[in-house]
Amino acid sequence: MGNLLVGGKSxxxxxxxxxxxxxxxxxxxxxxxxxxxxxxxxxxxxWLVIEFMQKEFKEHGSGPSIRKLTKESGVSTKELYELFPKGPAKKAAKIAGIKKPVGCV
Structure with a gap:
C-alpha cells in the first residue's frame, strides 16, 4: 500500500x-x-479516454480491454500509444482512478 499526496491530502x-x-x-x-x-x-x-474508462468501470466494474478501448472510444491504437506511452490501458486506468484492466500484466 502506498499514498498519493494531492493538495495536502494523502x-x-x-x-x-x-x-x-x-x-x-x-x-x-x-x-x-x-x-x-x-x-x-x-x-x-x-480526457476523452479517461472518461470512457470511467464510464466502462461504472457500468461493468472494470476498465475496458485495449481492444474495446480502441473500438469504442473513438481513439485509434496508434493515438492511444501516443497519448499514454508504454501501456495505454494500464496508464489510462491509473489516471482515471480505476483498477488495472483485467488481462493487463
Whole structure:
C-alpha cells in the first residue's frame, strides 16, 4: 500500500499506484498521477479516454480491454500509444482512478 499526496491530502493507493477507492478521484488527482506517469498535460483527447474508462468501470466494474478501448472510444491504437506511452490501458486506468484492466500484466 502506498499514498498519493494531492493538495495536502494523502490518498491511499495499492502497491502499483492505483487508487484504492474510486471515490478519491478528482481531476486534480488525475493530473498528479499523469505527471508521475510522464504525461505533463492532459489534453481533450486524454480526457476523452479517461472518461470512457470511467464510464466502462461504472457500468461493468472494470476498465475496458485495449481492444474495446480502441473500438469504442473513438481513439485509434496508434493515438492511444501516443497519448499514454508504454501501456495505454494500464496508464489510462491509473489516471482515471480505476483498477488495472483485467488481462493487463
Amino acid at each position: 490518498i491511499p493507493t495499492d502497491d502499483e499506484g492505483y487508487l484504492v477507492n474510486f471515490a478519491d478521484w478528482t481531476k486534480e488527482v488525475a493530473e498528479v498521477i499523469a505527471k508521475e506517469e510522464g504525461i505533463e498535460n492532459l489534453t481533450d483527447r486524454h
